[in-house]
Ligand SMILES: *[C@@H]1O[C@H](CO)[C@@H](O)[C@H](O)[C@H]1NC(C)=O
Ligand SMILES: *[C@@H]1O[C@H](CO)[C@@H](O)[C@H](O)[C@H]1NC(C)=O
Ligand SMILES: *[C@@H]1O[C@H](CO)[C@@H](O)[C@H](O)[C@H]1NC(C)=O
């Protein structure tokens with residue numbers, strides 16, 4: 110007991126900025142464990158028991174701690190837990206509290222491949238000399254005088270004031286004239302460093318919010334030759350009004366840097382980084398992500414998800430950190446930001462790019478999770494900003510990497526104008542003030558009268574419109590959610606012109622019970638077995654007839670698997686009521702290649718505004734095994750119906766279907782001709798009469814499996830056997846799913862006690878899920894069965910290669926063509942794509 114009290118006070122005292130005080134990790138000599146330890150045991154006691162060294166609290170996530178030991182092959186913690194379980198099974202050890210019982214989660218840390226930076230090496234720049242003096246240039250000079258801007262490249266910063274195509278900029282100058290310039294707001298650039306000694310950044314640099322998680326030192330100084338990306342992004346946000354380079358969108362804001370992209374890191378370090386000093390950093394700018402190669406499918410690990418939710422719930426005094434992610438540069442490789450678990454998180458604002466002519470640049474990815482676009486490279490120009498060096502500028506910052514930080518700057522202005530905006534208010538303001546523009550795309554009018562396109566989100570950011578709206582915005586009520594049960598389909602996805610549709614009716618009553626008023630985000634978690642993942646296309650049609658293209662086909666994605674608990678996200682249903690029939694339609698877009706598959710199951714989650722703010726609780730932290738309850742039939746009051754739709758006569762439910770690849774997208778010229786124009790217009794699928802409820806209402810037939818017997822004969826006295834057996838079963842079931850060879854399907858009933866909190870529970874990013882209490886407990890017991898098998902390992906076919914190999918060829922081409930070796934082109938991890946083919 111005394112130990113506990115001691116521990117508690119130690120924890121409280123050290124929580125403040127312990128990330129900084131954790132001893133630097135040394136992955137060359139040590140292995141590390143991130144462990145969730147409950148209060149029944151102190152971390153030091155646990156460490157002693159396991160023979161580990163206690164490093165300190167992993168402050169990113171409550172009650173998580175970091176332990177280390179000299180490098181070793183096995184998983185010390187996992188093995189010890191297995192051993193304890195085994196001995197309890199054999200009754201060698203009793204059920205009284207054991208130090209290991211305090212372990213709620215453990216993960217041996219693995220270095221993982223670096224994220225890709227999302228910049229693009231732009232083509233040769235048009236000479237700026239000889240830009241004719243026009244009314245616009247005169248207005249620009251006038252503006253600079255008024256605001257006392259003497260930064261030498263201000264006149265090149267067309268994204269701030271476009272003299273060539275007036276109007277094609279972020280419309281920020283009248284915001285500045287009101288004195289709204291980012292004061293009292295801090296943005297954190299999570300990247301490859303930040304040159305705090307740059308003349309343009311040093312006055313705004315905020316050391317307290319900064320750290321280097323690659324070299325484990327306090328200051329995120331760029332050290333590698335290609336560590337320029339973070340500094341360039343920082344300049345876009347917060348380059349000072351001075352005599353160096355240009356200005357940032359929020360030139361009086363503070364800027365901090367967290368360095369993670371310059372070496373391999375672990376999930377524990379990334380978790381620490383992603384909410385670093387969240388009491389001081391208000392916004393996190395993330396211009397990176399899993400490879401944009403058109404074949405990777407990767408989501409943040411559970412620690413990182415928890416860390417993001419932590420910042421969403423506790424950052425900015427509970428208003429929530431603002432996360433901005435660059436959409437990704439893989440459009441010409443058919444990539445889609447819904448295959449990236451960072452950009453498709455409900456907690457991140459996903460920002461794509463348009464060029465100075467409001468054209469879609471070849472690289473910028475589309476997806477239903479994309480909220481907005483803003484300016485970046487293309488049409489012969491790119492973003493002009495600060496570079497690494499005392500007084501160095503670049504005219505070559507591009508890709509969605511350069512779009513994200515512009516949005517961060519705009520949001521920093523909004524936070525100065527209205528500090529009490531929550532993370533969801535910022536998304537609402539973006540939806541309500543983004544400006545659709547006249548470019549062919551799949552623009553669809555949503556129920557709240559906004560226009561949405563998968564390629565451009567709700568349009569382009571308009572700083573003036575957003576900040577003006579922010580001033581008087583009525584804050585939204587807390588977030589509520591509603592989860593459907595798992596919908597067990599287990600049917601073949603027909604090849605040919607037919608899609609497989611499955612639907613669920615959400616009633617007004619269900620939403621009322623969930624305290625749910627209206628939709629903001631939706632997420633769809635699903636399992637599909639398929640012999641070729643890239644063939645798949647998934648649409649979701651809402652009761653209001655709005656279609657989200659959740660998954661689009663990818664010509665290079667040969668992964669011989671489908672989706673394993675993958676979560677897609679859409680912002681296209683923003684403002685809908687959510688009541689009525691939601692239809693999931695899965696298609697195999699390449700019917701003649703002999704690759705087939707089955708839709709296993711899906712679960713839809715609605716996220717949005719609550720009805721009664723006072724009744725609304727905070728979302729619980731997600732758990733690792735939130736989605737492991739597939740085979741559990743939840744006693745949801747509604748009947749689930751799964752319908753296979755033969756291709757018949759009635760019109761498709763997609764009222765507003767349009768080509769996936771909007772017409773103005775230039776097809777890739779370098780890739781040999783895959784089905785690049787898979788403009789799969791909706792196949793005529795139609796709803797037949799819904800089939801009977803698939804769920805049996807009495808005991809299913811289980812045969813004689815161990816698990817079944819336990820279900821039937823199990824009692825509290827047998828609970829240990831139960832857990833072990835279930836663990837084995839779940840393990841096997843999961844294995845089977847992984848091998849895509851499950852050929853029988855079972856249902857099981859849970860008792861009523863487990864059924865009444867449906868729609869509550871944890872969930873975020875990917876693999877979220879509200880869980881029954883009983884279930885969660887069993888899930889906890891199951892952990893060891895899956896130790897070492899993160900979804901990332903399973904889902905990603907990326908084999909740890911560093912660097913954007915897709916770009917390499919193109920980059921060489923470019924260098925040859927331009928006869929120069931841009932420093933960007935040298936680094937292994939500098940992203941960078943080819944010359945802009947549009948120009
Ligand atoms: C830009 O800002 C001005 C005010 O400076 C405002 O009148 C206008 O509506 C904004 N949007 C556009 C697209 O011009
Ligand atoms: C700066 O922000 C903090 C936290 O939001 C707030 O308490 C403080 O009043 C602000 N200061 C100014 C000068 O706006
Ligand atoms: C949406 O697009 C339609 C058709 O182009 C247009 O008439 C309407 O004004 C747009 N709505 C908004 C909010 O921009």
Ligand SMILES: *[C@@H]1O[C@H](CO)[C@@H](O)[C@H](O)[C@H]1NC(C)=O
Pocket residue numbers: 601638639640705706707849850851852853
């Ligand atoms: C789909 O289900 C059928 C029947 O259960 C099975 O034979 C087939 O192997 C499954 N396909 C895949 C890709 O798992």
